[in-house]
Amino acid sequence: MRFSSLERGEILRHMGRQTHDLLVIGGGITGAGIALDAASRGMTVALVEMQDFAAGTSSRSTKLVHGGLRYLKQGEVKMVADVGKERAIVYENGPHVTTPAWMLLPMYADGSLGKRRTALGLRLYDFLAGVNRNERRVMLSREEALAKEPLLKKEGLQGAGCYVEYRTDDARLTIEVIKKAVQFGAKAVNYARADGFIYDGRQVAGVHVTDQLNGNNVVIRARKVVNAAGPWVDVLREKDQSKQRKFLCLTKGVHLVFDQSVFPLRQAIYFDNSDGRMLFAIPREGKTYVGTTDTTYTDDPANPHVTNEDRVYILQAVSYIFPTLSLTDGDVESSWAGVRPLIEEAGKTPSDISRKDEIWESPSGLIAIAGGKLTGYRKMAEMIVDLIADKFKKERYKLFSPSMTTSIPISGGDIGGYEKFEHFVQEKTEEGIKLELRTEHAAFLARRYGSNVSSLFSIINETRQQKGWNESDLLTFAQLKYSIDHEMAVTPADFFIRRTGAMYFHRRWMEKYEDKVKEWMGEK
Template sequence: MEFSSIKRKQLLKEMGSREFDLLVIGGGITGAGIAHDAATRGMSVALVEMQDFAAGTSSRSTKLVHGGLRYLKQFEVKMVAEVGKERAIVYENGPHVTTPEWMLLPFHKGGTFGAFTTNIGLRVYDFLAGVKKDERRKMLSADETLKKEPLIKKEGLKGGGYYVEYRTDDARLTIEVLKAAVSEGALAANYAKAEDYIYENGKITSVRVSDRIAGGETVIRAKKVVNATGPWSDKMRDKDAPGKKKLRLTKGVHIVFDQSRFPLRQAVYFDTPDGRMVFAIPRDGKTYVGTTDTFFDQNPVDPIPLPEDVDYLLKAIRFMFPDVSVSPEDVESGWAGVRPLIYEEGKKESEISRKDEIWESDSGLITIAGGKLTGYRKMAESVVDRIAERLGGGFGACRTRDLPISGGDVGGSAKFPAYVKEKVAEGVAAGLPREFAEAILRRYGTNAGKVFSYVKESGEGELPKEVEAILNYSMHHEMAAKPVDFFIRRTGALFFDIDWVRTWKEPVIRKMAEVNGWSAEEELLYREELERALCEAVPEMA
């Protein structure tokens, strides 16, 4: 079955026509990882997501596959070791969506970190995470630190630590993992909401699912059901067996500036006056800064940056980069995400562990919550090991450790630059400028050839060939069903190139309306939804 938005209705019908070994509820990175692992072991798998794939936490992170250096402060050694090692696995299996990023950790007189603690911390980090030799930490003098990033506060500067993290596009990582699951036979649908569980003899045997685009309902039968809904995990557990709250939601906000306003050239991880840690990261002509950490008790659908969140981050910028003069008016865009953390009595927001946990109810429902983006594959392995044991069907061991995700089959990260260099001529031959052909290869990896074929097919309509090509690919191969899917989760443009969204939004909407056969009312509905997203992406100040 094609992973196409045009085939959604047919796909849901197919889901309702047979019994699966596993139904995954939730299309974020955790659910996608579970579907991929299970499908590669030979299980029949269905996945449903009530919004778009990655629409929740999995498109609203700091966009780093990082090892959690700060968790050493909380003595979470086991988590740092496990997640640190997973970083390299995620990179090797998907070098087109993950890039090594040298990170500068400056330390000042009276700050949270000093030369000794930074050196020891980074050395332990290298050891626990199994960091390869050429990416191990370096200690810098104050002068060397300022050469890396001249904007850093000079007063009281003692030096800096220099170490590698991995930058990613979190939503695209999720989509590529999901596409890998689909290529192994999994069926997945977005805008398909799990409404109720259906039982036989006290055990869940089916789930009633509503189609939030076309309307109607489907009953999906499955031997095992996994609740991987992130911030909605408690709600989905309560539908099965009301019980004690297990999650504590916290909100994290990031804001984006053009490099002309905040010309950062080096990623920096710095402590704030209140002892928290914040990232400032250059990316594609922009600089983004985050994150905040505040308890959140509202609806986790579409959280937005509030004036106090923006103010906190602006103060953090002024504290560490005193020569950078930025105001609320300089914030081009921003996003807020909700973290589903395991509840711990009496702990502050930033102290709550990022560990994951699995619960299994009497009905057989398995719930996974907590954890970090970086650890998604290992979390999936733990869940699918349990499912395989419960099904008892002779399913094999986990294979995803050395299995490329969709677009990542280039023979490992070391071979990715050569792959891009070799294939860029293919994009140029299709009619693309060399720079854009290279950008397509870096975003789509080994799937870029299909995008290039759409470039050749694209006519001279309202959209430039390259925009029409990635739109066609997003609809037909990544189930982009609405304009917001394309502009947020498939391209990231709403966060990092908001003017591009404003330029092409109308012709994109018209093209999607034509392909999907929308009525005038549906077209208006999706246009209004995109306009709301544009408004919410620009934080308002009180």
């Protein structure tokens, strides 16, 4: 069966016909990584997600695969080392969803980042994260910093550190990992809600699942069950009657998006706000986005909203570091809010709570994981599946190989590593030109879809012959059809938010094609 929304009902029914080695609850980046690690070792894997894949935290991040430089300030040296090294693995295995970008860290006389401390911190960061020689930090003078970004506040500016982070499309990263798990035999379905657990004696043995598109119920059985539900981890622990001792603390992060016409940022900036918090301002695809906030959140994690207070905070932060701008609420083109599932630590503010991941096992055998960062998803998955493989070994069920995901390209990443990516894009661009695509359109598809771009080219070629559409319609339809047939997109929101990011960065294109996409999806 294809990983298609047209076959999701049959995939879900098929899940109910067998007992799997592992059932994963949660289709964010953590659940996706666990499914890939387990399936690549030969385990039979089922994954269910109550919304769309990546619809929660995993599509609402700062969209960086980064090493967590700020955690050095909190003494989290091991986390910086581990996550920093994971950046390189994510980049190597998925260069089409990961892009190196130089980040400017300005230093001010009244800020918390003095010259000596910044230089030492970046040097330690390079060492801990094993940064490539050509991506190691550079210290800039005041004049050099302003040359890179003239919008920076000049008063008190002493210079800047410059280091490399990695931009990503967080939702596409998640979906590409799930697609790779499916290639290894995993079965994954979105809009499938885990409503309760089933038990053999006192041991968890599966879940009752409701198909949220038609109300059908399916029982999915598994030898091991992992709760990777992000902000809903404690909800499932309550259903298992195992919510004891440690609990989640949900915090909300908000980002605002501006058009480059009103916020012409040249250079990604990581800056020290007036209240001591660190924020990012990042140029991307003709836009600039800024974030993030960090506030305790107690409402519905499925629908976090950007409040007026959130907007005011970020607008004031922008005004503080870029004083020549006069941005207002009316300049905000789009925004997103996400919820972080952190481990509660008494007496700590949301910003000070550790981002470390943690694993719990209940008396029923339900394994839960929470905390962690997008960048560290692969290592978190490896830890969980190592635990499961060890349990199977002790139970004399089966022996499974060690994790191989350090060297497994995710879906779309089969191009021979990041060093070959630009050559790959050039080759595929030339292939697209032969199909009468404009150069920029062919290159765009190659960069977004990586080694899967040939499927897009085939759809374009077939559709042109059948319909005779203009190129803009062809590009849109090809991406939509691919997202339905190969990425289980079910709704227009799945397509515009999590398969393309258009809701945030291409609003005009989305508004132009919103009705046509609804029409085309209706025809499917």
